[in-house]
Amino acid sequence: MITLFKNIKELIQVRTEPIAFVSGKAMNELPTIKNAFLIVENGLISDFGSMENCPKINVSEVIDATGRMILPSWCDSHTHIVYAGNRENEFVDRINGWSYEAIANNGGGILNSAKKLQETSEETLYQESKVRLEEVIQLGTGAIEIKSGYGLTVDAELKMLRVIKRLKETYSIAIKATFLGAHAVPLEYKENKETYLKLLTEEALPKIAEEHLAEYIDIFCETGYFSVADTEFILEAGKKYGLIPKIHVNQFTAIGGVQAGVKCQALSVDHLEIMRDEDIEALKNTKTMPVALPSCSYFLSIPYTPARKMIEAGLPLALATDYNPGSTPSGNMNFVVSTACIKMKMTPEEAINAATLNGAYAMGVEEELGSITKGKQANLILTKQINSYGFMPYSFGTNQIEKVYLKGKEIGV
Numbered sequence: 001m002i003t004l005f006k007n008i009k010e011l012i013q014v015r016t017e018p019i020a021f022v023s024g025k026a027m028n029e030l031p032t033i034k035n036a037f038l039i040v041e042n043g044l045i046s047d048f049g050s051m052e053n054c055p056k057i058n059v060s061e062v063i064d065a066t067g068r069m070i071l072p073s074w075c076d077s078h079t080h081i082v083y084a085g086n087r088e089n090e091f092v093d094r095i096n097g098w099s100y101e102a103i104a105n106n107g108g109g110i111l112n113s114a115k116k117l118q119e120t121s122e123e124t125l126y127q128e129s130k131v132r133l134e135e136v137i138q139l140g141t142g143a144i145e146i147k148s149g150y151g152l153t154v155d156a157e158l159k160m161l162r163v164i165k166r167l168k169e170t171y172s173i174a175i176k177a178t179f180l181g182a183h184a185v186p187l188e189y190k191e192n193k194e195t196y197l198k199l200l201t202e203e204a205l206p207k208i209a210e211e212h213l214a215e216y217i218d219i220f221c222e223t224g225y226f227s228v229a230d231t232e233f234i235l236e237a238g239k240k241y242g243l244i245p246k247i248h249v250n251q252f253t254a255i256g257g258v259q260a261g262v263k264c265q266a267l268s269v270d271h272l273e274i275m276r277d278e279d280i281e282a283l284k285n286t287k288t289m290p291v292a293l294p295s296c297s298y299f300l301s302i303p304y305t306p307a308r309k310m311i312e313a314g315l316p317l318a319l320a321t322d323y324n325p326g327s328t329p330s331g332n333m334n335f336v337v338s339t340a341c342i343k344m345k346m347t348p349e350e351a352i353n354a355a356t357l358n359g360a361y362a363m364g365v366e367e368e369l370g371s372i373t374k375g376k377q378a379n380l381i382l383t384k385q386i387n388s389y390g391f392m393p394y395s396f397g398t399n400q401i402e403k404v405y406l407k408g409k410e411i412g413v
């Protein structure tokens, strides 16, 4: 099966040579080809270039993209889309003046979602989650990381991971699974956190490894949740089972978790709303990708990750949604890219790099996705008729996507 996209107004994020991620000043460079063609062969990008060099070959399908642009699908490296029910009541509580912290301390928050999830069957959980997955695919997401962490018992965590596995087996979008058992301390372990950590490392991890249920291990390193020592303990335990570390860190307080992430060779450190100079320093010249989650800042009215300061310090940055029922009930990467430009003062070039190439790196799919490069999967966004790619973040809240493709196949509504 060969598909030719011709007359593409602008082909965006073209990387002739594979590149793992971009940092600092290079984040502001977004290579494109105007009036371009793109050939997809059996789901992979096989050729692209300027229309004047478009080869005359026999193809199975021709798509005329006149007036429209093509870019690689968004790579959303941080989500919690497998959850039960919602937390709309807490949303209203916050409108009425309660803080996210106060709600959590009153038995709401993550524990509230865990209670619902424990009472939900695996089948129902799958049905609820697949609706969210299909929704974000239509919004242009072509690779997604999904975390457990609303189970908080061995059985319920495994149930979540099995749902992720079933999504992986059913959909052609790239999916990576993360074990986030250390998302919150269950009430029954409140005075005995060590026992809960032992349960995760000694009972859950061997089962997860045996059933190949996760690629990554994560922990919420935060005041009132898990300490830096807990973080190092969990991440190192996960590594023994072949899981690669990631961390939720510096969301409300900076307690040294970024340094722990770097020390444990985390693939990414995520949230980073509160960044001290020493945290920025710690990330320099490392392979750990900082990930910002602007929709979470928007929804909770907390600070935005200081993108300008980080990029000017020479760091890379990725953008993700954090789609979850408590802090970010939205999986819209288009909104994330707009909000990064509007609130974090990222340029459209920086934001698109952060949501494609750098996002792919933050979830370990940079060799397969995240740019228009020969041999990569043809997970693509075809825009509506727009004058420039900057119009996508500019026209926030308006859907500028006409069609999405996974492995070269149009995914219809």
Ligand SMILES: N=CN[C@@H](CCC(=O)O)C(=O)O
Pocket: 109, 110, 113, 220, 248, 251, 296, 322, 324, 325, 326, 327, 328
């Ligand atoms: N901060 C920790 N975990 C999730 C939200 C958890 C929740 O409120 O359900 C996050 O990334 O924002």
Ligand SMILES: [Zn+2]
Pocket: 078, 079, 080, 248, 322, 324
């Ligand atoms: Zn999260």
